[in-house]
Amino acid sequence: DIQMTQSPSSLSASVGDRVTITCRASQSISKYLNWYQQKPGKAPKLLIYAASSLQSGVPSKFSGSGSGTDFTLTISSLQPEDFATYYCQQSYSTPPTFGQGTKLEIK
Amino acid sequence: QVQLVQSGAEVKKPGASVKVSCKASGYTFTSYYMHWVRQAPGQGLEWMGIINPSSGTTSYAQKFQGRVTMTRDTSTSTVYMELSSLRSEDTAVYYCARVRDTIMANDAFDIWGQGTMVTVSS
Numbered sequence: 001d002i003q004m005t006q007s008p009s010s011l012s013a014s015v016g017d018r019v020t021i022t023c024r025a026s027q028s029i030s031k032y033l034n035w036y037q038q039k040p041g042k043a044p045k046l047l048i049y050a051a052s053s054l055q056s057g058v059p060s061k062f063s064g065s066g067s068g069t070d071f072t073l074t075i076s077s078l079q080p081e082d083f084a085t086y087y088c089q090q091s092y093s094t095p096p097t098f099g100q101g102t103k104l105e106i107k
Numbered sequence: 108q109v110q111l112v113q114s115g116a117e118v119k120k121p122g123a124s125v126k127v128s129c130k131a132s133g134y135t136f137t138s139y140y141m142h143w144v145r146q147a148p149g150q151g152l153e154w155m156g157i158i159n160p161s162s163g164t165t166s167y168a169q170k171f172q173g174r175v176t177m178t179r180d181t182s183t184s185t186v187y188m189e190l191s192s193l194r195s196e197d198t199a200v201y202y203c204a205r206v207r208d209t210i211m212a213n214d215a216f217d218i219w220g221q222g223t224m225v226t227v228s229s
Contacts, residue, residue, distance in 0.1 A: 034215040043202055043219035044152065055207075055217065087152055091213045095168050096142070098152040 002026050002090050006099035012107040017078045021102045023071045023088035032092035035064055035073045038101075039084045047086075048073065080106070109133035111203050111220035118226045124191040127223045129203030136184035137161040138209045142216060143177065143188045145199040155201075157212060158186055193227045200224050 003026035013019050023033065031051040036044035046055045048064035051071055061076045075082055083106050088099040114128040129141070143155040156167035158177040165177045176189045186203060201223045204216035 032213075036216075043204075043222055044216070045219075046207070046215055046217045049207060049215035049217075055215075089152075089215070091211075091215060094157075094166065094213055095154050096213055097154065101151050 001095055002029060002093060002097050004088055004090055004097050004099040006086075006088055006102050008102060009100065010103045010105065012105050013078055014107045015078055015080060018074065018076045019078065019104065021073045021075075021086055021088075021104075023066075023073070023099050025069045025071075025090055025092075028068045029090045029092035031067050032090055033064070033066065033071045034089045034091060035062075036087045036089065037082075037084045038087065044087060075104075078104075109205075109218055111205060111218055113201075113203060113220040113223045116224040116226070118228065119193050121194055121227055121229055123193050123227075124189060125193060125225050126187055126189040127201050127203075127225070129186045129188070129220050131160075131184045131186070131205070134205075137181060140206045140212045140214075141179075141186045142204045142206070143175075144202045144204055144216070146202070146222075147196070147199040150199075153199075155188070159212070160184075160186060190225075193225075195227050198225065198227045 005024045007022045033051045035048040038044040047062050052064045063074045085101045085103045112130045117125050137160050142157045158165045160179045179186045203220040205218040206214040207217035208214045
């Protein structure tokens with residue numbers, strides 16, 4: 001199975017900040033990398049697919065980049081509704097696997 | 108609108124089985140693979156398996172082989188996930204999730220059910 005490792009595991013930031021979350025795959029996954037946002041008590045929400053494609057309806061403040069083994073999710077101009085847990089997921093091979101999550105908290 | 112609606116919370120005793128349903132609407136049910144993902148309290152996301160709603164073909168995570176069965180009913184656009192021999196470690200929220208692309212079995216999950224809490228306790 002492909003292991004996905006996110007860093008950091010938690011992150012404190014202020015409203016208006018720009019933050020970056022990193023996801024590393026244990027082997028090359030080309031661009032088969034997706035990002036999700038999850039708020040407490042809710043299902044995950046797809047933000048970015050194929051490493052850098054913005055899911056319909058998701059604000060352009062979210063952006064993704066990377067290929068191979070290293071990927072990033074960047075969120076610009078943080079707003080209160082952006083504080084949540086973010087997960088990466090590889091869809092290169094079965095089983096699909098998730099990172100352990102990055103909890104973004106208000107400073 | 109496109110949505111997945113899951114069945115309600117369940118409380119089961121160790122050794123019992125649970126069957127969770129996921130009813131699809133707003134799209135052609137047989138055109139998109141469906142996955143099941145679970146999340147234990149305070150933990151991350153864990154993939155359980157996939158079903159092709161058109162053919163009924165399934166593939167399960169090795170961890171759940173022999174304990175999980177995924178089925179579908181095309182007449183009601185519903186997929187089911189049954190987990191047997193429950194233990195306390197199976198306490199989790201169980202989600203169904205649809206793939207984004209009609210031709211891809213393994214893809215991003217663009218539509219999720221609301222989740223079903225399964226509690227295993229004696």
